Amino acid sequence: MMLRFGMDFGGTNLKAGLFDENGHATAFKTTPLQQLVASGPLLTALLDLAREIMCGHRVVAGGLAIKGLVDLESGTVREDIGAGSLLASVPLRDFFSASLGIPFAVDNDARAYAWGEWLFGAGRGSRTMACMTLGTGIGCAVVSHGVPYTGTDQYGGLLGGHLSIDRNGPICPCGQRGCLELYCSATALRQRVREAHPELQHHPGDVLEQFFLGVRDGLARYGETCDAMVEDLATGIVNIIHAYAPDVVVLGGGVMKSADVLLPPLTALVHQRAWTFPRGMVKIVPASLGDTAAATGMAFHHRLEHI
Numbered sequence: 001m002m003l004r005f006g007m008d009f010g011g012t013n014l015k016a017g018l019f020d021e022n023g024h025a026t027a028f029k030t031t032p033l034q035q036l037v038a039s040g041p042l043l044t045a046l047l048d049l050a051r052e053i054m055c056g057h058r059v060v061a062g063g064l065a066i067k068g069l070v071d072l073e074s075g076t077v078r079e080d081i082g083a084g085s086l087l088a089s090v091p092l093r094d095f096f097s098a099s100l101g102i103p104f105a106v107d108n109d110a111r112a113y114a115w116g117e118w119l120f121g122a123g124r125g126s127r128t129m130a131c132m133t134l135g136t137g138i139g140c141a142v143v144s145h146g147v148p149y150t151g152t153d154q155y156g157g158l159l160g161g162h163l164s165i166d167r168n169g170p171i172c173p174c175g176q177r178g179c180l181e182l183y184c185s186a187t188a189l190r191q192r193v194r195e196a197h198p199e200l201q202h203h204p205g206d207v208l209e210q211f212f213l214g215v216r217d218g219l220a221r222y223g224e225t226c227d228a229m230v231e232d233l234a235t236g237i238v239n240i241i242h243a244y245a246p247d248v249v250v251l252g253g254g255v256m257k258s259a260d261v262l263l264p265p266l267t268a269l270v271h272q273r274a275w276t277f278p279r280g281m282v283k284i285v286p287a288s289l290g291d292t293a294a295a296t297g298m299a300f301h302h303r304l305e306h307i
């Protein structure tokens, strides 16, 4: 069986897997980044892990999803904008392609996630899909008519988290005020819950999950906080809809465990406000691949489609 290899270099974990032609993972492994970094030079550790997973299988192509702006031509994370990336300016595509002996692609992790969801997940069959993941920050990417949107400078579609929803809001590290990410990333949502509900301050589990349990139970004071979150998220999503005119918006991240609480009021508000034809045509759905989406997207990266 011919397989494809995909790797997702995230902020906390490295996820890597093998995928069959239908996008099903035949092997998938999550390794804490700390463990990788401790095991020696990072590139060598990544390569060893890739070899270990591919060992004994016929793998025809592979790819790596990584944070930062990736120059698709050189397969490198750009140093000027990928500041802080451990692998900035390393010729990743050429290194992995030569070391593993297969065609290889490198792309931004949010775009890879969106591509995976478009091909095999919640975005399948949509004409234009916008995808947002609520994590440490907000990852955003757009796929339109079968092509990942890149814009002029390959940044296109990736900056949904930096659409401002309040020009008088707090200053974002990007320099603008009131970016969506400051209000609606998982980190920001957690912070909002802790500030509004001190009783959850020291909750040992996931504070957001606990919070949404309270909303589900109809606790009025939690409901108010939830309404404010939904209002902010809806404002951001309406901006994205007005920019890219998607028919599907896919939302990812651990917060979507509470999609049953979050999505009905969010969808109602977005449908009320977004200018679409016909009104209310945009579906808002939770990601379906989730953890494996970016690795899947890279295994089937559009630059590897001919293989």
Ligand SMILES: [Zn+2]
Pocket: 161, 162, 172, 173, 174, 175, 176, 179, 181
């Ligand atoms: Zn910003």
